[in-house]
Amino acid sequence: MxxxxxxxxxxxxxxxxxxxxxxxxxxxxxxxxxxxxxxxxxxxxxxxxxxxxxxxxxxxxxxxxxxxxxxxxxxxxxxxxxxxxxxxxxxxxxxxxxxxxxxxxxxxxxxxxxxxxxxxxxxxxxxxxxxxxxxxxxxxxxxxxxxxxxxxxxxxxLSRLPSIDPATRTILVTGYPNVGKSSFMNKVTRADVDVQPYAFTTKSLFVGHLDHKYLRWQVIDTPGILDRPLEERNTIEMQSITALAHLRAAVLYIVDISEQCGYTIAQQAALFHSIRPLFSNKPLLIVANKTDAIRPEALPDADKAILAEMGRAEVTEAEAQILTMSTLTEENVMAVKVAACERLLAARVEMKMQGKRINDVANRMHVAMPKLRDGASRPPQIPPSVLAARAAKSSSTAAALRKTERNLQEENGGAGVYSCDETKRYLLDNVHWRRDIIPEIMDGHNIADFVDPDIDAKLEALEQEEDRLAAAWEASGVGMQVDALSPQEALMLQRIRTRKVKIRALHQRQKAVAGNQAVLPRGADAERTLTTSRMRDSLEGMGMDGSLAVARARSRSRVGRKRERSMGPSAMDIDGGAEGEDGDVIMAPPKKRIHSSKSRSMSRGRLASMEAPTAKTGLKDSVQKNKAIKMADRQQRVRGKEARKGEGDRHIPSLRPKHLLVGHRGKGKTDRR
CATH class of the missing domain: 1.20.120.1190 (Four Helix Bundle (Hemerythrin (Met), subunit A))
Known part of the structure; x- marks a missing residue:
């Protein structure tokens, strides 16, 4: 196929x-x-x-x-x-x-x-x-x-339809809506069909697979069918009718004996008799579901008679048996599955035996039987020692048999409710100690570090010693009196306490940032660690002259600018010099006089061009400055190719210009085809 x-x-x-x-x-x-x-x-x-x-x-x-x-x-x-x-x-x-x-x-x-x-x-x-x-x-x-x-x-x-093999071993589940067909399929297969407490939850055919006797079986969940004429059935019901009519499968007709589906047992029996022609030449099992709500023995006599009549609809007594199950409690669900598989397997074997090809297979089969050499009877003999060993082994196995965790889980509420007891397997000297509650950690210490058989006696001796020392200290009257300290000792004590506070604050700050503290600006440098002397030493360590950088930093400081502005004729001698340490006059370097109106008109860039090539640039020499200029030019060239005004230009041109995409094509515009 x-x-x-x-x-x-x-x-x-x-x-x-x-x-x-x-x-x-x-x-x-x-x-x-x-x-x-x-x-x-x-x-x-x-x-x-x-x-x-x-x-x-x-x-x-x-x-x-x-x-x-x-x-x-x-x-x-x-x-x-x-x-x-x-x-x-x-x-x-x-x-x-x-x-x-x-x-x-x-x-x-x-x-x-x-x-x-x-x-x-x-x-x-x-x-x-x-x-x-x-x-x-x-x-x-x-x-x-x-x-x-x-x-x-x-x-x-079609792509969403399930893959159904019409020739394989198939179990077909049918019945009224909401009688438990999808629940049964979810229990016996690996399928996950939606189950809801209302009718026609299943609107199409669903396929699941199960394994029985090392064979793969196909289970088909069909939508519910209503008892009405064929021409009045809708597309959902006709899918079930099509499967029943054409698939050679074992049919499970499920009856809800609790009538929670909304239909009485008489209505479900009427549907069974109306679609009975579709069950011809197929193994049929009638399954009474929802026995957890009502037992079959508690049904009224009229309903029992209806179920018995449905069972007598078949030919043999074996097929007349009505099975019971409960998909909620999983009672007899596996028994129904096994019965359906066995019934279908027997029917398929019987059908093959009735076929024409069985003779060809039977002629090729030969069972060899040994010939008897005499008429003596030789029954199988087992030595008594072997029988004794088997008996001892079986008795020890029965004695050692215990419930598994799976059995305990099912007895105590199932998965999600039962919690496995790990203490029952503790290897202790006394089995009664397994349920003792022992803390692992106490006061920040591991309890295992303090396990001592004489711990109580040692603790009592330690407490007595502490009480004795405390009483001796109070009796001596010795203690530190701050008022009795000299001024030098009080100052030293204050410095020690201040130092301890600073150390504690520094430790807390370093612990909070965990070594990831960002670089602070000079204004936030409370310890004054960022100094020009350190900068000069660092630059000199790299082989560069740090004097210019130090001079530049000092000239840009606020104090330096104020000093320069405040310096006037009063700060210098009339001769244009200042007095040195030895009384000598140090002459100021001559400056080029510039007219005030001309100085105001000169741009800042022109003044910068008059200075040294590396002044106030942070570069070591003119070679580095030229290299920096070339790198900037190359970067600008890339932006120029992208038609950008600068690195801040984020304009995105139109990727779909309107003049190319709007309007109708005239004659001759499709010649390329």
């Missing part, structure tokens, strides 16, 4: 996308330029190639669509009727037939225009014939827009 993989069906594009795909492929895969001086035969071949290539693309893509979708007449009757229920067989065939006819029309148009192109007498006529051929092909596909859209919806729905 072939397997159906509906998820492998390729996407069906819309008519507009279809046309764009084929024409763009023709444009990319065929030549596009006709050069001057070409012979008319070459021009004909040029345009004939375009028409043939376009036709072959249409043909291949339409053939792929037609072959991907299943043919209703060739697939299994179950899938054929399921297609009819979900998508309407006539509409499905009509859509595929229209695409098949469109493929034939495109092939015919290509043949006609290739025949006309053979007699084209000019470049213009060949070009117009090519345009007409492609236009007719696109018109044909535009008319298939509805069929393509319908097939795409069918493809999406």
């Amino acid at each position: 072939p397997s159906y993989n509906f998820k492998a069906i390729k996407v069906v594009p819309s008519s507009k996308d279809f046309i764009d795909i084929v024409l763009s492929r023709t444009q990319r895969q065929t030549p596009t330029v006709v050069h001057n001086g070409w012979a008319i035969a070459r021009i004909r071949q040029f345009y004939m190639r375009k028409v043939k290539y376009t036709q072959s693309n249409w043909h291949d893509k339409l053939t792929t669509i037609l072959e991907d979708f299943p043919k209703v007449d060739d697939i299994h009757p179950f899938y054929a009727d399921l297609l009819n229920v979900l998508y309407d067989r006539d509409h499905f065939k009509l859509a595929l037939g229209q695409l098949h006819m469109a493929r034939q029309l495109i092939d015919r148009v290509s043949q006609d225009y290739v025949r006309l192109l053979k007699y084209g007498d000019s470049l213009y006529r060949c070009k117009q014939l090519k345009r007409a051929a492609m236009g007719r092909m696109c018109t044909i596909m535009k008319k298939q827009a509805a069929s393509l859209a319908y097939l795409e919806q069918v493809r999406q729905h």
Whole structure:
């Protein structure tokens, strides 16, 4: 039996996308330029190639669509009727037939225009014939827009259908809505079907798998069915009817004996008798569910008679048995699963035995039997020592048998409620110590460090010693009296206490930032660690002259600027000098006099150009300055290529200019196709 993989069906594009795909492929895969001086035969071949290539693309893509979708007449009757229920067989065939006819029309148009192109007498006529051929092909596909859209919806729905193998071992669960079909499936398989306390939660077929006797079994959960005529049933119910009619499976008809589903037992029995013809030649099990709400023995006599009549609907007494279970408490759920699997397995074996191929297999089978050499009876003998060893082993095994954690979990509320007791396996000298509550940590110390058999006696002796020392100290009257200290001792004590406060504050600050404290500005440098002397030593350690940097830092300080502004004729001698330490007069360097109006008009950049090339730049020499200028120029060149005004320019030009994307194309704008 072939397997159906509906998820492998390729996407069906819309008519507009279809046309764009084929024409763009023709444009990319065929030549596009006709050069001057070409012979008319070459021009004909040029345009004939375009028409043939376009036709072959249409043909291949339409053939792929037609072959991907299943043919209703060739697939299994179950899938054929399921297609009819979900998508309407006539509409499905009509859509595929229209695409098949469109493929034939495109092939015919290509043949006609290739025949006309053979007699084209000019470049213009060949070009117009090519345009007409492609236009007719696109018109044909535009008319298939509805069929393509319908097939795409069918493809999406087919891809969501479960993968059902009609020939494998199958268990079919059916019945009224909300009787426990999905709950049973979730218990016996790895499927996860939505279960809700209202009817028609399951609206389509769901498939799960289970293992029994090293074989894989398929369980199908069907939507609920109502007792009404076939023509009045909707699409959801018809899916269940289709599965019951075409799948050779064991049928589990579930009855809600508690009537919590909203339907009485009589109504469920009426549905059973109405769909009974669908159960012919199939193993059937009638399962009474929800025994946790009401026991079968507590049912009224009328309901018991109805259930008995449903059981007598079958031929044999074995099949007349009504099974009971509860999906809520999982009572007899596994028994129902095993019974269904065994019944189906026996039915499949019996069917194979009735077939014609069993004779061919039986003729090839031979069971060898040994010949008796005499008539003596030789029953199997087991030595008494072996029997004694087996008996001793079985008795010890029974004695050592204990409940597992899984059994304890089920007895004490199940998963999420039961908590495993780890203390019962503690290896202690006395088993009664296992339940003792012993703290592991006390007062920041590990209890295991203080385990001592004489701990109580030592503790009592230590407390007595402490009391004795405290009494001796109080009796001596010795203590530190701050008032009795001398001024020098009081000052020393104050310094010690201040130092301790600073150390404690520093430790707390370093511990808070964990060594990740950011660099503080000079204004926040409380300890005055950022000094010019340290900067000069650091620069000199790197081999650079730090005097200029120190002078620059001092000239930019606030005190230095105030001093320069405050310095006037009163700060210097009349001779233009200052008196040194030895009384000598130190002359100030001569300065170039600049007129006040001219000095105001000079720009700051011109003054900077008059200074040294590396003054106030932080660079060691002119070589470094030139290198920095070149690096800045290179960076500016990159921004210039991007048409940016500077590194702060964040303007993004229009990526889709309006003059190229707005408006209609006139004649001659599609020649590239």
